[in-house]
Amino acid sequence: MSSSLPTNRPLVIGSIMASMAMVAIEATIVATAMPQIVTELGGLRLYSWVFSSFLLAQTAMTVVFGKLADVYGRKPVMLFGIAVFLIGSVLAGFAWSMPIMILFRLIQGVGAGAIQPVSMTIVADLYPARERGKIQGYLASVWAISAVLGPMAGGLIIRDLSWSWIFWLNVPIGFIAAAGFIAFLREAPRHERPRLDVPGAVLFTASIAALMMALTDAGTSNKERAWIECAVFVVCAVLFAWQERRAHDPMVSFSVWGLRPVAVANAATVLSGMAMMGLTTFLPVYVQGVLHRTPVVAGLALTMMMVGWPTGATLTAKSFHRFALRQLFVFGGAVIPLGALAFTLLTPDSSPVVAGIGSLIMGLGMGISSVSALVIIQEIAAPTQRGSATASNLFSRNLGNTLGATLFGAVLNYGLAHSSAGVVITADQIKQLLDAQASSGLGAATVRFALHDSLHMTFLAMFAISVAVFLTAWLVPSVRIAGRQPPTISAGEAL
Numbered sequence: 028m029s030s031s032l033p034t035n036r037p038l039v040i041g042s043i044m045a046s047m048a049m050v051a052i053e054a055t056i057v058a059t060a061m062p063q064i065v066t067e068l069g070g071l072r073l074y075s076w077v078f079s080s081f082l083l084a085q086t087a088m089t090v091v092f093g094k095l096a097d098v099y100g101r102k103p104v105m106l107f108g109i110a111v112f113l114i115g116s117v118l119a120g121f122a123w124s125m126p127i128m129i130l131f132r133l134i135q136g137v138g139a140g141a142i143q144p145v146s147m148t149i150v151a152d153l154y155p156a157r158e159r160g161k162i163q164g165y166l167a168s169v170w171a172i173s174a175v176l177g178p179m180a181g182g183l184i185i186r187d188l189s190w191s192w193i194f195w196l197n198v199p200i201g202f203i204a205a206a207g208f209i210a211f212l213r214e215a216p217r218h219e220r221p222r223l224d225v226p227g228a229v230l231f232t233a234s235i236a237a238l239m240m241a242l243t244d245a246g247t248s249n250k251e252r253a254w255i256e257c258a259v260f261v262v263c264a265v266l267f268a269w270q271e272r273r274a275h276d277p278m279v280s281f282s283v284w285g286l287r288p289v290a291v292a293n294a295a296t297v298l299s300g301m302a303m304m305g306l307t308t309f310l311p312v313y314v315q316g317v318l319h320r321t322p323v324v325a326g327l328a329l330t331m332m333m334v335g336w337p338t339g340a341t342l343t344a345k346s347f348h349r350f351a352l353r354q355l356f357v358f359g360g361a362v363i364p365l366g367a368l369a370f371t372l373l374t375p376d377s378s379p380v381v382a383g384i385g386s387l388i389m390g391l392g393m394g395i396s397s398v399s400a401l402v403i404i405q406e407i408a409a410p411t412q413r414g415s416a417t418a419s420n421l422f423s424r425n426l427g428n429t430l431g432a433t434l435f436g437a438v439l440n441y442g443l444a445h446s447s448a449g450v451v452i453t454a455d456q457i458k459q460l461l462d463a464q465a466s467s468g469l470g471a472a473t474v475r476f477a478l479h480d481s482l483h484m485t486f487l488a489m490f491a492i493s494v495a496v497f498l499t500a501w502l503v504p505s506v507r508i509a510g511r512q513p514p515t516i517s518a519g520e521a522l
Contacts, residue, residue, distance in 0.1 A: 300427020
């Protein structure tokens with residue numbers, strides 16, 4: 028990004044926040060509308076794939092678009108991502124069956140895979156590290172606000188309009204964001220001829236897609252299909268590694284991904300993403316099923332994480348001039364297990380306030396560690412590789428979410444199948460327990476006790492993963508903020 032060309036930074040950040048809001052609100056607003064969508068379109072057995080297809084495409088394409096932003100520039104890739112996302116949104120509103128809805132959600136996910144990494148890269152280009160944390164706090168607030176507004180907006184749209192408008196709502200926001208980038212973002216012209224590693228991009232996308240599908244199917248009865256997908260992942264991954272070592276300009280630069288600060292920060296991000304998925308998936312179930320509280324209380328307990336996250340990000344932004352990046356990263360890694368400890372202490376007689384406090388503390392630690400990890404990676408990478416490096420961190424978070432869903436789901440299923448109550452608990456029994464009108468009586472008490480044991484085991488696993496985040500953060504070397512130029516590291520700091 029050339030500093031000699033006029034770029035209106037505040038308006039560009041406004042455009043970034045608008046484009047990220049589309050992606051952030053999509054998960055909660057679609058979840059609110061899905062019961063009505065399924066009622067109209069049918070295909071209940073494909074329900075989860077409406078969400079999985081979006082996440083699969085987003086994760087698989089994040090690294091690809093990060094590289095494209097380095098090769099072709101941030102602006103064209105960002106505009107392309109917004110265009111694809113809007114096309115997917117418009118088409119999803121016209122979906123006439125569940126398989127078609129899944130296809131259009133896949134298109135949306137491709138667009139989201141460009142918007143997220145390129146947004147973060149543009150911020151790194153426009154702001155030095157000491158100012159960048161403050162901007163990351165603004166972006167984190169977008170996710171927090173979207174988590175609150177999404178269900179409300181979805182409920183209002185379903186009540187007063189067609190469900191199609193939950194997708195079409197993105198169109199005016201996307202046009203405003205695109206207009207902002209066109210009018211206010213300036214990039215220096217690129218004179219060199221781009222050389223894109225197309226085979227590497229195809230193999231990487233295929234391998235990650237196969238891995239995500241295998242992890243999704245691992246928790247279901249489709250064991251044979253999961254093994255086939257696992258085999259496809261291994262074959263594509265081996266071919267990808269071979270291709271990258273021979274490519275002139277590889278899709279994934281192992282020299283950057285292998286740097287110790289980058290590798291450690293991304294490893295901690297994977298683990299943090301796993302812990303976050305354990306919290307967001309199973310805390311509402313515990314509050315409703317074990318503590319026997321309303322969905323509103325469960326939502327408030329979980330929302331506290333979305334309060335802590337932007338708070339931690341903002342505090343980190345204001346601390347860059349006083350503390351080293353490594354100190355902040357390690358501190359954030361220590362706060363996460365401190366919050367996770369609260370969930371291991373929950374009992375059926377606990378107050379949901381305890382869960383809310385634990386959620387708040389975990390969110391605080393994740394806000395601190397996520398911003399610190401991203402700035403560490405962006406400071407290490409050269410400007411010409413910043414898009415790829417930024418994408419590697421976002422990819423690590425998405426991968427952690429998928430791994431966490433698989434791991435904690437397996438732990439929960441094991442606990443339900445080996446309950447100390449001496450009975451095997453079924454999904455139908457848990458569904459009845461979550462129904463406030465059917466959660467009394469001796470049978471419900473037995474299911475409630477078994478669910479507590481299983482979720483307690485899940486929370487113990489989440490605590491162990493959180494401790495691993497802290498231990499991994501200790502391995503990152505010191506990285507100095509060096510203005511707008513990326514710092515150099517010694518050869519001994521490369522893996």
